[in-house]
Amino acid sequence: MSAIETPSARDPWLVADVGGTNARFGLVTRPGGRPERVVVVRGGEYDGLADAVHDYLRLHAGGVRPGAACLAIAGPVHGDRYRLTNTDWAGTGAGLGIPYVELLNDFEALALSLPRLAGEQDLASLGGPAPAPGMVKAVLGPGTGLGVAALVPARGGWVPVPGEGGHVSAPVVTDLEIEVIRALRADGMAFVDAEHLLSGPGLARLRHGLALVEGVAAAPLPAAEIVARVDDSLCSRTVSVFCGLLGSFAANVALTLGAHGGVYLGGGIVPRIVRRIRDSDFRRRFEANLVPSGYLSGIATTAIVAEQPALTGAAAWLGQRHADRTPLPPPARSGEAASPRPRSIAP
Incomplete structure (x- = not known):
């Protein structure tokens, strides 16, 4: 499996902070870059996370197809599966139609942002x-x-x-x-x-x-x-x-x-x-x-x-995966356990 590709305007990384009330989305278009085209939507207006992602990409991102994504979820994350604590959204990263998807707990992403806040x-x-x-x-x-x-x-x-x-x-x-x-x-x-x-x-x-x-x-x-x-x-x-x-x-x-x-x-x-x-x-x-x-x-x-710090943390996570040239595991199929992934990030 090839490593995560370098982000660009044509093949950006998608980052998201998905809370119980609002979902925030942005794109990373260059290595080390901060999220751009940040949009906040109300989760209650969508049937699920996949609908919100697809709507953001269509309406606010020019229909680009991200090469990778990191989504911070306000609830438990188990490998490729997520469940929001305060809404009925649940599913897998594989259902988003993006080649590589990393899921983090939202405060895990917020923690990852700390070394980059000043x-x-x-x-x-x-x-x-x-x-x-x-x-x-x-x-x-x-x-x-x-x-x-x-x-x-x-x-x-x-x-x-x-x-x-x-x-x-x-x-x-x-x-x-x-x-x-x-x-x-x-x-x-x-x-x-x-x-x-x-x-x-x-x-x-x-x-x-x-x-x-x-x-x-x-x-x-x-x-x-x-x-x-x-x-x-x-x-x-x-x-x-x-x-x-x-x-x-x-x-x-x-x-x-x-x-x-x-x-x-x-x-x-x-x-x-x-x-x-x-x-x-x-x-x-x-x-x-x-x-x-x-x-x-x-x-x-x-x-x-800071504005949208969890997006900064999600971008930092993908940035470290890219810097490591770490091959990302394929999304787990329904019923399968997700492959383990490295959990550290550089200073």
Whole structure:
């Protein structure tokens, strides 16, 4: 099997970040290039991923046929098979009609982007010292769901490690947070995990829980309106509690992974509220665990504010496969296990 071909305007690479709400597509037309012709579409307008890919290529990419693709999926990826956690999209890369398709978890791709992000246009400090070079990095982020991944140093590069850390228990600490959990359970939620509170739907659920605790009537609002209504006291308190929970969750991730290379926050919500996170209890809660003393105060917390960073990570993955001249395995046929692939990427 031949190695992946060099991208060009005629034979580009397709990169995608497929979330529970939106799907983002772009093309890479030269080695080391950033994604171009980036378009965001609403997933609910399509019956499946293949329909969205074909529509993007037809309407926004001049009908080109990519030579290779890397798609970051918001859900579990098993070889050539994917399933989105918060929608009913599922299938295989082979169904896209592209010669070579690589599938990554979306936060695996976001982790891969970290070595390629720099400057205020890409990153915003949320407290702590500069990230330690050459050490484990963690990335997490609330969006339609709550993603978590790590980037681990390896000989000559980095290895991304995806997971489902968003489904650990909710990181409640304060009496108010405990009361919110009790109220939500009494309202019909048998179990409340971290994603149930730290996500777009989680913001709405958190506001509902606060309203139950405070005994006030509150018509449902989507996450975007909760964040935007800075003069609404219930919405403002919701964002404040959200930031505190996010700090405790980020600390748990940092401790679990030993993330001395920094904890990076991405997803769809964080870039909209960077200043409010800085002004909140986020960093204090991040450092609040005293065992071992001072461990967390030495770890940087940083917001990812770059445009479409998961596309950058997907492009980096294909770029490394091209640089290695690694022969890509053929897509697995239905019922077959996919061939193993190398998982490291150069600095």
